[in-house]
Amino acid sequence: MLGRLILGIVKGLIVGGLLGFGLAKLGFAAPIAIVAYLAAALAGVLVGLVAGKPIWAKDAKIEAGMKAFVGALLGAGLMYAARRWLTMEVPAPLGELGGANLSLGEAAGSGGTFGGLAITSLAAIAALLGGFYEADNDPSDEEKPGAKPAVKATAGGNKRIAASAAADELDDDLEVEPEKKRAKK
Numbered sequence: 001m002l003g004r005l006i007l008g009i010v011k012g013l014i015v016g017g018l019l020g021f022g023l024a025k026l027g028f029a030a031p032i033a034i035v036a037y038l039a040a041a042l043a044g045v046l047v048g049l050v051a052g053k054p055i056w057a058k059d060a061k062i063e064a065g066m067k068a069f070v071g072a073l074l075g076a077g078l079m080y081a082a083r084r085w086l087t088m089e090v091p092a093p094l095g096e097l098g099g100a101n102l103s104l105g106e107a108a109g110s111g112g113t114f115g116g117l118a119i120t121s122l123a124a125i126a127a128l129l130g131g132f133y134e135a136d137n138d139p140s141d142e143e144k145p146g147a148k149p150a151v152k153a154t155a156g157g158n159k160r161i162a163a164s165a166a167a168d169e170l171d172d173d174l175e176v177e178p179e180k181k182r183a184k185k
Contacts, residue, residue, distance in 0.1 A: 001135060008051050008134025009127045015046050016126025020119030021097065029094075030101035031118050036083065037076045039118060043126045044068070044075025051130040052137035071129055078125045086115030086124070094119070 019039060028035050048064060048071030049055045055064035083104060090098055090111050100106040101116030114120045 004137065004139070005131050005135040008130040008132070010130075011051050011134065012047050012125075012127035012130025013123050015050065015130065016043050016123035017119060019043050019046070019126070020117070020122040023118040023122075024097045028118055029097055030099045030104075030106075030112055030116050033083070036118070036121070037079050039122055040075040040079035040082075040125050041072040042075075043122050044071030044073070044078075044129055047071055047075075047126045047129045048133065052133035067133055071133075074129060075125055078128065079121065082115040082121040082125060084115070086121065087113050089113055090117065090120060 019042065023029070023031060023035070023039055028039075031039065045068045048067035048069070052067060053060045053063055055061060057064075090113065093111050094117070097119050098112040098117055100112055104113070104116045106113060106116055112120075114124065
């Protein structure tokens, strides 16, 4: 389970980091509220599609769609929490990927806060969602490719013994009744 949790966090960091990097390259290193919330919802959707049971897995379309929908809602809610409470300043200068978020009232000369920068806040949100979705996924439900079913075959096949005996009795009864009718004639 710990391995799945770490894998989910890494998937989320990659998705959120790439989305934040893309926003920073588009000029939204410290996005205004509407852009931040929409980006967080998009990060939640993307993480919902790839973390846990991915959308391309067999019989996973509905599950991935539900995770994507919930991820969009949770992503927007987590962005509110990040912008509100992750007010610690980023310790290292990020260059063009960082900067003060004036919509949050940050000082113009600062390097930005974890909740105010797109690259840090989206990576944190997506990592949290990815870790949750991947830890929630139960790989014992999935069949491994090339693996045989877990049903053990016995010498008599997969039939229940009681059902087999009952079926044999019915077959015997069906055979006996026509012979009795022929004997009476």
